[in-house]
Structures are given as structure tokens and as C-alpha cells.
Amino acid sequence: MAYSEEAQKYAESVLEFRREVNAQKTVKIREEINVKCEGFTDLEVFRRNLNLQKMRATLLNDTEKIDELNSEIQKISNEIDSVLQKYGFSTKDLAEQYTCNICKDTGILRDGSQCKCKISLMKSYELNKIQNVSPLSLSSFDTFDLNLYSKEKKNGISVYEVMKDNYNECLSFANHFPNANNLLLMGKTGIGKTHLALSIANCLLNEGYEVIYCSCSNILQVIDSERSANKYSPTLNSIKRCDLFILDDLGSEYINSYYNAILYDIINSRLSENKATIITSNIDDASKIQARYGDKITSRIIGCFRILPCLGDDLRLRHLR
Numbered sequence: 001m002a003y004s005e006e007a008q009k010y011a012e013s014v015l016e017f018r019r020e021v022n023a024q025k026t027v028k029i030r031e032e033i034n035v036k037c038e039g040f041t042d043l044e045v046f047r048r049n050l051n052l053q054k055m056r057a058t059l060l061n062d063t064e065k066i067d068e069l070n071s072e073i074q075k076i077s078n079e080i081d082s083v084l085q086k087y088g089f090s091t092k093d094l095a096e097q098y099t100c101n102i103c104k105d106t107g108i109l110r111d112g113s114q115c116k117c118k119i120s121l122m123k124s125y126e127l128n129k130i131q132n133v134s135p136l137s138l139s140s141f142d143t144f145d146l147n148l149y150s151k152e153k154k155n156g157i158s159v160y161e162v163m164k165d166n167y168n169e170c171l172s173f174a175n176h177f178p179n180a181n182n183l184l185l186m187g188k189t190g191i192g193k194t195h196l197a198l199s200i201a202n203c204l205l206n207e208g209y210e211v212i213y214c215s216c217s218n219i220l221q222v223i224d225s226e227r228s229a230n231k232y233s234p235t236l237n238s239i240k241r242c243d244l245f246i247l248d249d250l251g252s253e254y255i256n257s258y259y260n261a262i263l264y265d266i267i268n269s270r271l272s273e274n275k276a277t278i279i280t281s282n283i284d285d286a287s288k289i290q291a292r293y294g295d296k297i298t299s300r301i302i303g304c305f306r307i308l309p310c311l312g313d314d315l316r317l318r319h320l321r
């Protein structure tokens with residue numbers, strides 16, 4: 001598959017972002033180690049000196065000295081290891097941090113070919129573009145404003161509290177991925193469900209996972225038209241195989257038995273492969289899922305998805321008031 005210039009640019013900008021974030025991470029861990037690990041800095045200076053001496057000895061071809069220095073360096077390294085461990089760090093923390101250790105977040109391999117992390121970014125871009133998605137980078141946990149939700153309590157709980165729980169649940173999903181439950185975000189249109197789902201997508205894309213996000217009605221049409229053209233749908237295949245699939249706005253599509261079968265195929269294949277799926281839906285009641293999609297889909301969703309009921313006023317209308 002050839003990738004468009006926009007996909008290349010998108011992948012490169014994500015890689016650049018990763019390099020920046022990881023460089024900051026490297027510096028931060030380093031500073032933390034210097035502050036917390038008593039004795040570490042001295043030991044490191046000592047090891048650096050030994051390495052310099054070893055370099056000299058190597059130039060002079062002094063094998064006896066080299067052996068001697070090697071065993072000293074080993075001793076100091078062991079000491080450094082135990083100091084780090086004592087304070088909850090490891091030798092790995094001293095190394096530069098990368099999202100992709102294969103290409104060190106450059107996207108390019110030694111032989112000049114593109115790393116699979118860059119290819120998966122471009123693939124996500126192309127697939128998501130097909131579904132006319134607003135740029136994934138626009139939504140993040142940082143821009144999710146919980147203060148937009150009412151703190152007024154009804155029946156002992158406020159909309160704010162409910163949405164705060166949902167926010168934390170989604171954050172935890174992103175932090176524990178791929179060990180994460182499937183999620184169903186249920187509730188009216190315009191109350192932040194898609195924002196939460198896209199925030200997860202954003203986090204995972206930055207960690208190098210392949211994420212596909214699309215609206216339910218678009219995806220069914222795309223799969224349908226691909227299948228009627230040549231019986232095989234590459235989009236369906238990608239959806240089944242990606243690390244995280246986000247099906248947005250279940251319930252807004254036109255449904256018939258053929259589309260219903262595609263939906264079941266997607267949900268069921270991903271469940272049996274243990275791959276995480278997030279569904280957002282404007283349907284606000286499980287019994288309505290049953291009425292609309294029947295037993296097979298309902299039992300898969302109710303049995304295998306963590307349901308997050310979302311509440312609130314339409315946030316998109318708020319600024320008009």
C-alpha cells in the first residue's frame with residue numbers, strides 16, 4: 001500500500017512529538033535519579049573515569065591493565081545497579097527513552113526502509129481519513145473540561161461525579177492498555193463521549209498502537225461498497241486486526257439484517273481475539289440495544305463490555321446560550 005503525502009506528514013509529526021516527549025522523560029528520570037539515589041552521582045563519575053582509563057589502556061594495548069579495569073568497571077556497575085534498585089529504579093531508566101526501540105522514534109531503519117511504527121501510523125491515518133474523522137489530535141484528556149458538568153446533586157449524585165468516574169475509567173483504560181476492558185459509553189449526543197474515546201485513541205496512537213476510529217454508519221457503508229465491488233473488504237479486515245477499534249455513534253446508522261451481521265462479525269471477532277473495542281452510543285438504555293440489534297449482539301455487548309453511562313447537557317450547544 002502506498003501512503004499519501006498527508007499520511008507521511010502526519011506520521012512524521014507524531015514521531016517528532018514522541019521524540020520530544022521522550023527526551024523530556026529521559027531528562028526527568030535522570031534528574032529524579034540524581035536527587036533520590038544517594039551515592040549514584042559519585043559512582044557514575046567514578047565509572048566514567050574508569051572508562052577513560054580503559055580507553056587509554058586500549059590505545060596502548062595494555063591487556064593486563066584492561067583486564068584489571070574491566071573487573072573494576074563491573075564492580076562499580078553492580079554497585080550502581082544496587083543503588084538504583086534500592087530507590088526503585090533500574091539500569092534501564094538510565095537509557096534514553098523511546099516509544100519504538102527499533103527505530104528510536106525516527107521512523108527509519110538502518111537500511112533506509114520505514115519502520116513498522118511509522119507504517120502503522122500512516123495506515124491509521126489513511127483508514128481514519130476514509131471515515132472523515134476530525135483529526136485525532138484534537139481530542140485529549142487534557143482538553144476534557146469536567147467543570148462543564150453540573151455539580152448539582154440529583155438522587156444523591158451529580159452529573160459531574162458520574163462524568164469524573166467515566167473520565168477516570170477511560171484514563172485507566174489508556175494507562176493499562178492492552179490489558180483493558182471493552183468499553184461502552186452510553187448517553188445522549190454531545191455530552192463528551194466521543195471526546196473521551198478520542199482521548200484514549202490519541203494516547204495509544206502516541207504509544208505506537210494501531211487504532212481505528214470510525215462512525216458506525218460510515219463504516220458499514222464502506223464495508224458494504226467494498227464487498228459489492230470485489231467480495232472482500234480490506235477495511236473490515238483492518239478493523240478486525242487493529243489493536244484498538246473505536247466504533248462511534250452506534251445507533252445512529254440505518255440498520256438491516258445485513259448490517260447487523262457485519263456488526264456482529266466485527267464485535268465477535270475482536271472479542272474472540274481478545275482485542276479491545278470501544279463503542280460510543282446515543283442509545284441510553286440496554287433494553288433499546290436488544291430491541292434494535294437482537295439477542296446475539298446484545299449478549300456480546302452486555303456480557304463483555306464495561307458500560308459507562310454518560311450524563312450531561314449538550315456541550316456543543318452550551319456556548320450558544
Ligand SMILES: [Zn+2]
Pocket residue numbers: 100101102103104105106107108115116117118
Ligand atoms: Zn519504529
